Amino acid sequence: DGGITQSPKYLFRKEGQNVTLSCEQNLNHDAMYWYRQDPGQGLRLIYYSQIVNDFQKGDIAEGYSVSREKKESFPLTVTSAQKNPTAFYLCASSIERGGNQPQHFGDGTRLSIL
């Protein structure tokens, strides 16, 4: 079945540690996105990528990094510079770079601090 796969479902980070969240899609979508969701709040855009080997900062990119080496993959690294990383992270993709097609979401990764 086509869709977006995020792994792991739960992740724990120690102080000073970088961790990487995986996002893979087999929908052949050009654009991919990473969002952060805090309790009781909406989603906020961290990074997005419109095409392979290109990505742009979203509204809250500080302390995060991404890469887009393959069309189907868009991993997110939460670096030690992100002082409050505990949140629910959602990856999404859309068929085109424009504003009118809906984004499809993965099941999310819940990141906590040990």
Place this chain on the structure above:
Amino acid sequence: AQKVTQAQTEISVVEKEDVTLDCVYETRDTTYYLFWYKQPPSGELVFLIRRNSFDEQNEISGRYSWNFQKSTSSFNFTITASQVVDSAVYFCALSEAPQGAQKLVFGQGTRLTINP
């Protein structure tokens, strides 16, 4: 700047009641897109509807209906004869003109609980 406001943080109703979720948006663009997503307890966001700024027709899909009014910058969502399976967090979102990436701005979400 774009902004989406969902003033209702939580709503709780008894099954079979009708319920309306409010969404008010702000944008300077004349071309924009509005979305509703459902987030069940499992966590993923499920797309419900997309509406562009030039189409003010209301839409009905089964028990779901949407009322888009540009005059009040609102895009409200009504569930008729609610069911327990409708329990979820619902998000309204806005995307401006389709030049470049689709950057969605989300409201804070409304947690809807349908009690049996």
